Amino acid sequence: MKTNEIMKLLYEVQHPAKNDRNIVELGMVDKVEADGNKVTVTLAFPKHRDPLAEYLIGSTRAVLTRHTPGTEIDVRTVIKEDTKKKPVGLDLGLEELDNVKYIIGVASGKGGVGKSTVAVNLAVALARLGYRTGLADADVYGPSVPKMTGTEGEMPEAYREGEKEIIMPLEKYGVKWMSIGYFAKPEQALIWRGPMACNALKQMILQVRWGELDFLLIDMPPGTGDIHISLVHDIPLTGAVIVSTPQDVALADVEKGVNMFRNSGINKPILGLIENMSWFTPAELPENRYYIFGKDGGAKMAEKYGIPLLGQIPIVQGIREAGDDGEPAALSSRPDGEAFVLLAEKVAEAAARL
Numbered sequence: 001m002k003t004n005e006i007m008k009l010l011y012e013v014q015h016p017a018k019n020d021r022n023i024v025e026l027g028m029v030d031k032v033e034a035d036g037n038k039v040t041v042t043l044a045f046p047k048h049r050d051p052l053a054e055y056l057i058g059s060t061r062a063v064l065t066r067h068t069p070g071t072e073i074d075v076r077t078v079i080k081e082d083t084k085k086k087p088v089g090l091d092l093g094l095e096e097l098d099n100v101k102y103i104i105g106v107a108s109g110k111g112g113v114g115k116s117t118v119a120v121n122l123a124v125a126l127a128r129l130g131y132r133t134g135l136a137d138a139d140v141y142g143p144s145v146p147k148m149t150g151t152e153g154e155m156p157e158a159y160r161e162g163e164k165e166i167i168m169p170l171e172k173y174g175v176k177w178m179s180i181g182y183f184a185k186p187e188q189a190l191i192w193r194g195p196m197a198c199n200a201l202k203q204m205i206l207q208v209r210w211g212e213l214d215f216l217l218i219d220m221p222p223g224t225g226d227i228h229i230s231l232v233h234d235i236p237l238t239g240a241v242i243v244s245t246p247q248d249v250a251l252a253d254v255e256k257g258v259n260m261f262r263n264s265g266i267n268k269p270i271l272g273l274i275e276n277m278s279w280f281t282p283a284e285l286p287e288n289r290y291y292i293f294g295k296d297g298g299a300k301m302a303e304k305y306g307i308p309l310l311g312q313i314p315i316v317q318g319i320r321e322a323g324d325d326g327e328p329a330a331l332s333s334r335p336d337g338e339a340f341v342l343l344a345e346k347v348a349e350a351a352a353r354l
């Protein structure tokens with residue numbers, strides 16, 4: 001049993017006096033140790049004789065026993081004066097972004113248009129072009145970076161530096177990756193309420209030691225809701241790219257996405273539109289293009305809003321398979337891989353123009 005797996009289980013331990021928020025979210029898990037067949041969890045309490053300490057020790061033990069039968073469970077406590085004052089995710093400074101040149105939000109009006117596929121492949125392609133690149137998966141409701149990069153089940157290192165908790169990004173394919181998916185169980189994120197999702201998301205960006213980067217891409221949650229407003233408010237985005245399919249319905253959603261960034265309170269430049277699933281090319285007929293979602297919808301939309309069309313990515317079986325296998329298509333020299341490299345060049349040009 002790895003410590004990150006244990007951490008994920010601890011999300012199930014709710015604090016009855018804190019609106020049933022869980023002990024991880026409340027910052028009460030001080031330490032998790034796994035040694036052979038033994039698991040030791042240390043819970044931090046703000047004061048001695050906390051009336052709920054026994055209860056929480058009991059539920060922690062119960063949750064771990066239920067999920068890890070046969071393991072020896074030891075739950076300890078430690079007194080930490082400041083745990084109460086410091087719920088996770090508040091008061092985060094921007095210093096970890098100090099050496100990041102461009103912070104680009106990857107947004108879409110709706111889900112399922114291939115936003116994450118584009119974000120992951122764009123990151124890999126930028127790295128292939130020699131740019132120092134990171135990607136923060138801010139889609140708290142459907143993190144897909146772990147699967148698409150074959151880093152599922154890995155646990156980023158975290159440590160304390162003075163008052164601050166620092167998380168190290170994972171590195172693979174020349175890119176620094178961070179995702180809420182490394183910390184939460186897939187079904188967990190879905191039930192998060194607004195403020196909790198916002199906090200988790202800010203941590204995934206502001207507590208991460210990105211170091212020196214040319215590009216930090218942020219895979220934003222689909223849609224244009226509160227989380228976005230909060231995100232674009234708190235993270236100093238340089239600009240955004242919008243991913244869409246050529247379909248009319250998707251384009252109507254693009255309009256919302258564009259308006260969100262252009263809203264006077266936000267006012268972030270849009271680098272351009274990326275049209276995904278532009279046409280279908282079967283592997284056995286590589287010269288053929290079938291415009292199954294309509295032709296040139298992206299180009300028309302880009303024109304309407306006065307933003308450049310940065311690239312068109314075809315529907316290719318290999319792109320989906322590569323995503324499922326955790327080896328992004330952009331690593332390959334096949335035409336679909338090259339399409340992402342071309343796109344990366346355009347994105348870099350557009351960023352440099354800002």
Ligand SMILES: Nc1ncnc2c1ncn2[C@@H]1O[C@H](COP(=O)(O)OP(=O)(O)O)[C@@H](O)[C@H]1O
Pocket residue numbers: 108110111112113114115116117118144222276277313314315316317319320321323324
């Ligand atoms: N250009 C493409 N060609 C083939 N499959 C694609 C392409 N873009 C996305 N997909 C597939 O479509 C599905 C949804 O993509 P995803 O990137 O998760 O969308 P989103 O992040 O917008 O919800 C995934 O199974 C992905 O592999």
Ligand SMILES: [Mg+2]
Pocket residue numbers: 115116117139142144
């Ligand atoms: Mg996604």
